[in-house]
Amino acid sequence: QVQLQESGPGLVKPSQTLSLTCTVSGGSISSGDYYWSWIRQHPGKGLEWIGDIYYSGSTYYNPSLKSRVTISVDTSKNQFSLKLNSVTAADTAVYYCARDRGYYEFSFDYWGQGTLVTVSS
Amino acid sequence: QSALTQPPSASGSPGQSVTISCTGTSSDVGGYDYVSWYQQHPGKAPKLMIYEVSKRPSGVPDRFFGSKSGNTASLTVSGLQAEDEADYYCTSYAGSNNFGGVFGGGTKLTVL
Numbered sequence: 001q002v003q004l005q006e007s008g009p010g011l012v013k014p015s016q017t018l019s020l021t022c023t024v025s026g027g028s029i030s031s032g033d034y035y036w037s038w039i040r041q042h043p044g045k046g047l048e049w050i051g052d053i054y055y056s057g058s059t060y061y062n063p064s065l066k067s068r069v070t071i072s073v074d075t076s077k078n079q080f081s082l083k084l085n086s087v088t089a090a091d092t093a094v095y096y097c098a099r100d101r102g103y104y105e106f107s108f109d110y111w112g113q114g115t116l117v118t119v120s121s
Numbered sequence: 122q123s124a125l126t127q128p129p130s131a132s133g134s135p136g137q138s139v140t141i142s143c144t145g146t147s148s149d150v151g152g153y154d155y156v157s158w159y160q161q162h163p164g165k166a167p168k169l170m171i172y173e174v175s176k177r178p179s180g181v182p183d184r185f186f187g188s189k190s191g192n193t194a195s196l197t198v199s200g201l202q203a204e205d206e207a208d209y210y211c212t213s214y215a216g217s218n219n220f221g222g223v224f225g226g227g228t229k230l231t232v233l
Binding site: 046047048049052060062096101103104105106107108109111112113114 | 124153155157159165166167168169172173178210212213214215216220221222223224225226227
C-alpha cells in the first residue's frame, strides 16, 4: 500500500520561502510509472494543483504559480519536495502531496494526510 | 485553464440517487476521457472515487458511477448512505499543449 507523508514547517513568515517534503513509502518514485504532485487547498475552499514531477526530474507547474514554485525529487530518499517563494497570506493553505496516475491522467490515486501551512509574521 | 463548473450543493435522502455535474469545455472534459472524481470528508484528504470517466479504483463501491456527455461529466451516487455526505470534486486533463488539468469548484453533498 502506497503511503505519502508531508513534512515541513507549519508557520512561514511573509516574503519567505515555504518548504515541504513528501516521503513516499510502499512504492518507488523511481519506478517511472507515475508522476508526483503537490496540491493545495485554501481554508474552506477548493483544490488547486501546484505542480508535478517525474522521477527523472522533469517538472510541470501551474502557470499561475510557476514563477514562484520549484519542485524537486530525491530518488535515493524516495522523496520529493516543494519550494514556494515570496509567500503571502494568500498562500496559507493545507498542502497535499499525491501520486498522479500518469502524464495524460491528472488523476490522483494516493494522497498524504495534508499539512496546514500558515503564512504570518 | 478555467476551473470546471460544479453545483455548490446537492442533496438526497438515504437510499435515493443523486447526480453531480461537472461542466468544462472541449479543451478539457469534452476533449479527453480523463475525468476523475474525489470524495473529501471534513479534515481529511481527498479520495479518488472515479478515474478515466467511469472506472472505479479497488474498494470503491459500485454505488458510485461516472459518465460523460459532451463537455459535461457526471457522478451518480445511488443508494445514498449517511457516509456519502462529503464534498465532491471533479478534475479533467486539459493539457494537449501544456501538462496538467483543472479542478472543479466542489459540490457539498448532503444526505437528508
